Amino acid sequence: MRHQVCIIGGGPAGLLLSVLLHRAGIDAVVLERKSRDYVLARIRAGVLEQGLCDLLRQAGVGTRLDHEGQVHDGTLIAAHGQRIHIDFRGLTGKAVTIYGQTEVTRDLYAELDRIGAPVIHGAEEVQIHGADTDAPHVTFRQGGQGRRIDCGHIAGCDGFHGVSRQTIPAAIRQEYEHVYPFGWLGILSETAPVHPELVYAGHERGFALCSMRNPHLSRHYLQVPLTDRPEDWTDDAFWDELRRRLPPDLADGLETGPSIEKSVAPLRSFISEPMRWGRLFLAGDAAHIVPPTGAKGLNLAASDVHYLSRALIAHRQGDDSLLDSYSATALARVWKASRFSWQMTRMLHRFPDEGPFLARMQAAETGWLAGSRAGQTALAENYVGLPW
Secondary structure (H helix, E strand, O other): OEEEEEEEOOOHHHHHHHHHHHHOOOOEEEEEOOOHHHHHHOOOOOEEOHHHHHHHHHOOOOHHHHHHOEEEOEEEEEEOOEEEEEEHHHHHOOOEEEOOHHHHHHHHHHHHHHHOOOEEEOOEEEEEEOOOOOOOEEEEEEOOEEEEEEEEEEEEOOOOOOHHHHHOOOOOOEEEEEEEEEEEEEEEEOOOOOOOOOEEEEOOOOOEEEEEEEOOEEEEEEEEOOOOOHHHOOHHHHHHHHHHHOOHHHHHOOOOOOEEEEEEEEEEEEEEEOOEEOOEEEOHHHOEEOOHHHOOHHHHHHHHHHHHHHHHHHHHOOOOHHHHHHHHHHHHHHHHHHHHHHHHHHHHOOOHHHHHHHHHHHHHHHHHHHHOHHHHHHHHHHHHOOOO
16 A cells, blocks of 8 residues: 555544645545544543634534533643733733543544545554654554555654664653653543533642533542552542542532543653654654643644644645744754643642652742733643643
């Protein structure tokens, strides 16, 4: 087989890139290791920046987003005795939209089906060859049969554990990582949200987040030790602990119910440079991971896709300047968003090994934020998304 672009990874980044390229007349194929049903069953983030919403509309997949997405004009931070409403709309003129990543993926699949763009599922043992030459190709196995795709460029959208980043020689690749000493225990439940907007709670017992997917489906998180497992927590134990970490009025109004899904996710900050090697380009979690505190993971992947699709379209028109600058351009935004995610994590989580000084500094920071319009504006600007 031959395609102009081979996209490794069928998550939202890879699927969105394929849609954008096909709309520009560029032939792309997506390779995904898992089945379509498996991909659509993944439970992931659902806070979309305005830039991602605009990009989905540009890709022709914004109809359901505009109809079903919940526009949020702010968020609530409750920590260290402070209760701070961050007014996104009033401070920046922008908002975020709550729309599950699963729904984004479903919309992208529907569009790829409509236009007949190929997605190959069950692609195992993927290997990248000749990325630093003018004739790269990708090999893989499907149903026990070896297959090969010759292509002009390769987009590595296959996540942290994928093959793409590891293809870049270690002597060239520089990786930066910070692993946090806790994880997030998350549950999904068919319950009403505790508040109209997301609630970020900092408490001496640990961080908590109350989020939602729609008016009848909530997603809640608790900071827990890395040694905790989902089966260590009954639903009742989760709800009891969440109540302890919320302001009393919100705790009293918390609707509880059986969990649909329960998992523990470790937190890390990770960035790999460069995001290009020859004709191989990294995007999304293949190049960077952020803690979910700032809701940046999916949104950073989307900005990578924006830069990369624009560069590949310009290449088709004879201009390679955007391809040449892709890594530097994408990384500039990645580092800024990673700083914000790190800052939010440091401000709201309990770090038991760092002693009382950090706790007092966190209290001082939230106290300053409560009385500073400039501080709230800076937080809002980062949360709704820095310019692309």
